Amino acid sequence: MKLYSYFRSSAAYRVRIALNLKGLASEYVPVHLRKGEQRDDPYRAVNPQGLVPTLVDDRGTFTQSLAIIEYLEERYPGPPLLPETPEARARVRAIALAIACEIHPLDNLRVLQYLTRTLGVAEDAKDAWYRHWIDLGLAILEKQLATDPATGEFCHGATPTLADICLVPQLANARRSGIPLDPYPTLTRIESVCTMLPAFAAAAPAQQPDAQ
Ligand SMILES: N[C@@H](CCC(=O)N[C@@H](CS)C(=O)NCC(=O)O)C(=O)O
Secondary structure, eight states: OEEEEOTTOHHHHHHHHHHHHTTOOOEEEEOOTTTTGGGSHHHHHHOTTOOSOEEEETTEEEESHHHHHHHHHHHSOSSOSSOSSHHHHHHHHHHHHIIIIIIGGGGOHHHHHIIIIISOOOHHHHHHHHHHHHHHHHHHHHHHHHHOTTOOSSSSTTSOOHHHHHHHHHHHHHHHTTOOOTTOHHHHHHHHHHHTSHHHHHHSGGGSTTOO
């Protein structure tokens, strides 16, 4: 298995956690996003979307972190990253999607570069944009998780799921950008439980071969 990744990519970080939780080894292929390698022909030939991550294995080439993780879940069911019942699975997927679809895309590198390079938005305005969408998304999630009895040690119950796999990279991203996380005690409590697990710790940006 090969994982095209970038140490700071939160979408790739999700897949790294999932691979580790499932005990699956992979070859790490770095794609330097700051240098724009994701837009170069060699990588576009692997993933025409020009985004990381991409997973390549004996069955094909897979893109989009959540689709990759669901593929891994179907092919390597243990340990499960989704709970058993349909309603619990829907809850976990909803948390994951709230991060992956409502927060992350607005703060992606190409969006931020479009704001500054194409629209001429000033750095501080770009930073305000970044903070706004992260804070809005995290505040909703905090409220949702803090008040729902289905929240346990992890986002859902007592074992890590797809929801935690999305939460931890998003918080790492926010922290790296200096966003105060004190308003999100439930989210940071779950994060600290997750990051004590070797699967999460080994997937952290600083542990990757391309970390700078
Ligand atoms: N929805 C995609 C998002 C992938 C994505 O946005 N990846 C970012 C890094 S976190 C990227 O490759 N950005 C390159 C760019 O913005 O040019 C997924 O979940 O895989």
